Amino acid sequence: MDSRTVALIRTTFKAVAAEEGGPEKLARSFYAILFTDYPQVRDFFPASMDAQRDRLVKAIVYTLDRLEEPDKLLPFLAQLGRDHRKYGVQPAHYVAVATSLKSAVKVFAGTEMWTDEVDRAWDEGLTIIGDTMIGAAEKEMTPAVWHGTVVERRDVLRNLAVIRLQLDQPMRYAAGQYLSVQVPARPRMWRYLSPAVPANANGEIEFHVRGVLGGWVSPAIIARTAVGEQWQLSSPLGGLGIPRNTKRKMLMIGCGTGIAPLRAQLMAMAQRRTNPRTHLFVGGHHPCDLYDLETLSRLAVSNKWLTVTPVTETDENPWWYPGSGEPGAALPGLEQRVTGQIGKVVAGFGPWSDRDVQIVGAPSMVQTTKFRLMAAGTQTKNIRHDPLF
Template structure:
C-alpha cells in the first residue's frame, strides 16, 4: 500500500474513534451487521460479547498503526492467520468480516467524507490483511488446535493458580510467546496465556493465571480447574524472545503473572553456553505477589549473567494473606527488594541506553513503564512488548 492509501484508512478510522462512544458504536455495528448478513458467523463467538468488542477496536488500532511497517505487521498477521484455524475459519469468512467492517465504518463515518477513493483504500487494506492471514493458514502444517490434560493445579494465592498440562502432542513455541486457551467451563471464550516454561519434547506446559475481578474466564480457571479436565490451545503468537548469540544487554520488567514469559526465556537461556547480561525487575502490589522468587533465586544463583531485583508498591501484606508471623528469609541471588511503582523505580536507574527492553504486564502497567523509560531517555525502538489486546 502507498502512503496515500494508508493515510486515508487511518484518517477515517480516527474520525470514527474520536466521536463520543465511537469505538463502541463501531464494534456494535460491525457485529450486528456480521451476524445479520452472515448468521453462521455467530457460532464463532462467545455468548458474552463485551470483551470481544473491546478487543476488536484495539486490534484494528494496532494493525492500522503498523500499515507502513510491513516487517512488523505481516509476521503479526501471519501468526493471527495460523491461530484463527482453531475456529474453522475459511477464506469466505474473511470476506464476510471485511464487508461488515467496511459497512460499519461507512455508517458511523462522515457520509460526505466517505468517497470512492476512501472506499477503494479500505478495500485494498482489508484485502492485504485477509490475504496475508489466509496465505499463512493454508501453508501451515501444524495442528489447528492442541488438546491438553490438566495434571497439576496449585493454588499459590487466593486469586492466583499455577496449572500444568500434558499436551496430546508436543507444541513448538519460542520461549516468551503466548497462545490462546479455552477451558471447558467457558466454551468459545478464548483467552491469551503465556507458558511459564520453554517448549519441550514431552509436551508439558505450565500457565500462571490470576483471577481478574469481573472477568469471565480467569475466575473460572482459578476457582474451577480440576485435574483431568481437557483444555484447548491455539497456535503460538508474539515476538518476545532473546535470539542466540545476541550480545546486547537486556532489561526485563514485569508485574504479577507477567513473570511467566520472562521466566520461560530465562530458563531457555540458562541452557545456552553464553548469554548477555540480563537485569530483571519483577514487581507486585504486595510482597506476596512476588510468588515466583524461589525459582528466580535459583536461576540467579546458577547464572551469573542474571540480576533480579524485586519491587513492590507496598511493604505490607494484604488483609486476606495468611502470614505465618515468621520473618521471611532472604533468598540468595536476589537484590534487596525496592518499594515504589515499578516503572518509576526502573526509570530511576537511568536511560538504559545500552539495553534491549522487554515489558510484560497489564496494558496500563506496560504503557506507564514504557512512557517513563522513554522520558528517561530509552529509545522507543529498543522497547518491546506484546500487543495490548
C-alpha cells in the first residue's frame, strides 16, 4: 500500500475512535452487522462477546499502526491465519468479516468523510489482510488443532497453578512463543498461554496459569482443571526468541506468569554452546509471587552468562500466604532481591543501550516498563514484546 492509502485508512478509523465510546460502539456495530448478514458465523464465537469486542479493537489498532511496516505486519498476519484454522474458517468467512467491518466503519465515518477514494483504500487494506491470512493458512501443513491430556496439576499459590499436558503429537514452537488453548469448562473461549518449557519430541508441554480477576477462562482453569482433562491447543504465535550466534547482550523483564516464555528461552539457551550475557529481572507484587526462583537459581548456577535479579513491590507477603520466610531466600546464583516498581528498578540500573530487550507481563506493566526504559535512553527498536491484546 502507498502512503496515501495508509493515511486514508488511519484517518477514517481515528475519526471513528475519537468519538465518545467510539471503539466499543464500532465493535458492537461490526458484530451486529456480521451476525445479521452472515448468521452462520455466529457459532464461531463465544456466548459472551465482551472480551471478544475488546480484542477486536486492539487487533485493529495494532494492525493499523503497522500498515507501513510490511516486514512486521505480514508475518504477524500469517501467524494469525495459521492460528485461525482452529475455528474451521474458510475464505468466504474472511470476506464476510471484511465486508462487515467496512460497513461498520462507513456508518460511523459518515457520508462526508466516506468518499470513493476512502472506500477503495479500505478495500485494498482489507484485501491484503485477508489474502495474507488465507494464504498462510492454506500453505500450512501442521495440524489446525493439537489435543492435550492434563497429566499433572500443581497449585503454586491460591490463584496460580502449573499445568502439564501430554500432546497427541509433538508441536514445534520457538521458545518464547505463545498459543491459544480451549478448555472443557469454557467452550469456544480461547485463551493465550505461553509454554514454560521449550518444545520437545515427546509432546510434553507446561503452562503457568494465574486466575485473572473478572476473567472467564483463567479462573475456570484454576478452579476446575483436573488430571485426565482434554485441552485443545492452536498453532504457535509471537516473535520473541533469541537467535543462535547473536552477539547482542540480552535484557529480559518478566512479571508474574510472564516468566514462562522467558524461562523457556533460558532453558533452550542452556542447551547451546555459547550465549550472550543475559540479565533477567523477575518481578511480582509480593515475595511469594516469585514462585519459580528455584528453577531460575539452577539455571543461573549452571550458566555463568545468566544474571537473575528478583524484584518485588513490597517486602511483605499477603495475609493468606501460608508459607514462612521469603520464597527464594538464600538460593544460590540469584542477586539480592530489590524492592520497588520493576520498570523503575530496571531503568535505574542503566540505559541498557547495548542490550536487546524483552518485556513480558500484564499490558500495563509492559507499557510502563517500556516507557521508563525509553526515557532512560534505551532505543525503541531494541525493545520487543508481544501484541498487547
